[in-house]
Amino acid sequence: MRFATRAVHAGHEPDALTGAVTPPIYTSSTFAQEEVGKTKGYEYSRSGNPTRDRLERAVAELEGGKFGLAFASGLAAETAVASILKKGDHVIICNDVYGGTYRLFDKVFRNYGIPFERVDATDPANLQESIRPNTRLVWMESPTNPLMLILDIRGIAKVCKKRGVTLAVDNTFATPYLQNPLKMGATVVVHSTTKYIGGHSDLIGGAVVTSSKALYERLKFLQNATGSIPGPFDCYLALRGLRTLHLRMEQHSKNASAVAFLLVRSGKTLSVNYPFLPASPTYKLAKSQMKLGGGMLSFRIRGGYKAASRFLKSLEVFALGESLGGVESLAEHPAKMTHSSLPPKEREKIGITDDLVRLSVGVEDTKDLVEDVTRALRAAS
Numbered sequence: 001m002r003f004a005t006r007a008v009h010a011g012h013e014p015d016a017l018t019g020a021v022t023p024p025i026y027t028s029s030t031f032a033q034e035e036v037g038k039t040k041g042y043e044y045s046r047s048g049n050p051t052r053d054r055l056e057r058a059v060a061e062l063e064g065g066k067f068g069l070a071f072a073s074g075l076a077a078e079t080a081v082a083s084i085l086k087k088g089d090h091v092i093i094c095n096d097v098y099g100g101t102y103r104l105f106d107k108v109f110r111n112y113g114i115p116f117e118r119v120d121a122t123d124p125a126n127l128q129e130s131i132r133p134n135t136r137l138v139w140m141e142s143p144t145n146p147l148m149l150i151l152d153i154r155g156i157a158k159v160c161k162k163r164g165v166t167l168a169v170d171n172t173f174a175t176p177y178l179q180n181p182l183k184m185g186a187t188v189v190v191h192s193t194t195k196y197i198g199g200h201s202d203l204i205g206g207a208v209v210t211s212s213k214a215l216y217e218r219l220k221f222l223q224n225a226t227g228s229i230p231g232p233f234d235c236y237l238a239l240r241g242l243r244t245l246h247l248r249m250e251q252h253s254k255n256a257s258a259v260a261f262l263l264v265r266s267g268k269t270l271s272v273n274y275p276f277l278p279a280s281p282t283y284k285l286a287k288s289q290m291k292l293g294g295g296m297l298s299f300r301i302r303g304g305y306k307a308a309s310r311f312l313k314s315l316e317v318f319a320l321g322e323s324l325g326g327v328e329s330l331a332e333h334p335a336k337m338t339h340s341s342l343p344p345k346e347r348e349k350i351g352i353t354d355d356l357v358r359l360s361v362g363v364e365d366t367k368d369l370v371e372d373v374t375r376a377l378r379a380a381s
């Protein structure tokens, strides 16, 4: 089956008891047993819940993986993956990543004796040189957040495989519709379902997908042992979001691409970061691993912080806010908002400058968005 058919039907087989075509939300914390040790497959909702099961199967199916697990948030999913590590293991983070990912390794796992370093992996050979004998995990995003760099997933996976290192790809920005890292050699894919999978800015959730049985079993153990599970209502919302993922990603990509071209033509930007701009040096690479450019972009506005803040204030359709991936358009200032947990020096070094603006382009009418950005650019300069 093709993606759209799988998106509509994955995890949505009719309810066995009633035939309901919409999955029941099982709120029960516990399940009655027929006799000691004889269950209908469920005992207690931390260890297994029928609504969560559907979501876990659906995400796995759409990512092209064998096993899926759902978590209370994207960061809970990341924490589970990081918890496979032991004291003395070393982690590499490629380029810029979600601010909270950096904070998790810097302020939490480092305290447990798990050091990490940031490596520029735009050339996978550079990554190869940074891998130490105790490196256990390489963490990457592509496109990266917020600079929209495209990293060569196949190339990085090859390096990791050769050295026996687990490769985790945060696929939140691209979504399973645009990109499937497991098919390109990644060991595990992580999602914040809060974003495009949920798609309506009304839930916090996370997911992990892998085809490695051993890794799945460890992660499943950790999900239950640490209790980082999502509630059944949120599982239902994420599952519902998945059914229209393909439709939304088509419109997000169409709108973001129109806005990106406008920003380039305006003469009011120093650079525009969007994967599917033909002038981008990684355009070919982006096309080789993504179906479309997605809904995220960032740009450096002429006029520094003043112009950036005036631009953000002048937008009318785009709301000023953190987060991304919802049907509504959002704009934000990475240095002062989503990436403020990075030390200023680190931020400048990787290019998160004070004139950088990030847009999560929604699924509104293309012309209204283009007009809104045009107006705000004029007001900012």
Ligand SMILES: *Cc1c(COP(=O)(O)O)cnc(C)c1O
Pocket: 073, 074, 075, 076, 098, 100, 141, 145, 170, 172, 173, 191, 192, 193, 194, 195, 204, 205, 206
């Ligand atoms: C939001 C986000 C996360 C964290 O997810 P939460 O659901 O907020 O915990 C991780 N990675 C990326 C790329 C994100 O955008």
